[in-house]
Amino acid sequence: MAEKMELKEVEVWDGNMAYAQAMRQAQIDVVAAYPITPSTPTVQNYSKFLADGYVDGEFVMVESEHGAMSGCIGAAAAGGRVATATSSQGYALMMETLYQASGMRLPIVLGVVNRAIAAPLNVNGDHSDMYMGRDSGWIHVATYNPQEAYDMILCAFKIGEHMDVRLPVQVHQDGFISSHTAQNVRPLQDEDAYDFVGEYQEKNAMLDFTKPVTYGAQTEEDWHFEHKAKQQKALMDSRPVIDEVFEEFEKRTGRKYNRVETYMMDDADIAIVALGTTVESARAAAQIMREEKGIKVGVVSPRVFRPFPYEKMQEALANVKAVATMDRSAPGGTVGMLFNELSGALINTDKRPVLTNYIYGLGGRDMTIENLKTIIEETNANAEAGKLTVPTQQFSGLRGPKLSFF
């Protein structure tokens, strides 16, 4: 039996420790991992917990991230609670297996610490990995700090393993800015955390020999479409379950999470939409611009960006005149993901706000309050003009001549 770890009411943890502690408290059966910067301390901390007797489950060192997720898939299919962590190149190497996990409806939890994707090689935080995997059929949850990273890992098990969901869940946090920044975290005690997550419920376990099953069947044109449609339905149907889990989490902790987080949006004329730690910076910048310039700006963020909170984004942005979408990922020859998704959600709304796209923070470049103030000012000008006054896509915080498209 695993040792209980006495935790203080307030612990000082970085985001990796927050991931590792939540994983420990969930009493995982199998962690198969291949550590990679900046998520290395997640599995490093976890393996220390195991060596010190705080974990009963198996820790499997594998030969690659492809092997890590493959090991997780095998263990989840066998009938266990399973999780791992990764970043960047490792995430990219997992890509094929991410689709396998979701297609087989295995509730694996993956703690992602976001990092740029080479080339050029870079170990710092941007959302290239997150964007790469966003259509892999997983539930994706974004966090802004270690507290949220801890909270969302606990919620991830409960959401993914719910009998009406049975889908894998990724929790994201920004490399270094969140993963290596020690902050105050208020954890649950071990028994409370486990009581919240709950006992693992098996479904189609391969180790149940009375009911043998086949995983990974081949389906061609006569079956594949129906199976993928069913998977999409399951992902969409996870929305009320996510809401339920967030409500239950609030009852236990007082911390309220929403599929779309809004900040100072009640009277907002313009909005910034972002993901990750930038949400906190944008909130600070919004506060400053309200005080300094009287610009009614708010901040909106899709906490759960898969399944995409389409209606909730429409609702949150129903009354604004202009929106700045901020993408921390090289756009690869088009507009950023948030611009695309927001355009899709807002095109059929009555007010159809003016939309702009800012590419920023690649490879861990800081998004400063000054940059955000400029973005807010430009967005405000768009709102006042009722049309674009700047190019659709700009690069914020970039050296050299101004770069923009469309």
Add this chain to the structure above:
Amino acid sequence: MQKVGWDEVSAGTILDSFSQEVDNSALVRPEDRPYADTNSYTASVADWRVLKPVYNRDICIDCQNCWVFCPDTSIISRDKKMIGIDYDHCKGCGVCVEVCPTNPKSLLMFAEQDDNEEALSQWPEKKKKGE
């Protein structure tokens, strides 16, 4: 199998082997197991075979080597007596022939379209030492 709609297919394409739970299925003979339609036991999955193994009862010593090595459980054996080949599942890989220790072999590969009786009539003679 009936082509049902998306709402009726199994979640995660996870396919049942049996239509009901079975205790100690390893001790139940295949013909007595309640195989589901989603198990290939009831299907023919051998259409791409171009060479087939033909079994010669007269030479076989029931050593069970072929039964052990067959990767598709297509050697039918009961009470350690070799019965024959399951041609609905055999892919024609030839492993059974390779591992057969008798002289001449009790299993030989023939063209898929060859008649089995014809094949048995062409069986080679026992090889002498050094041959």
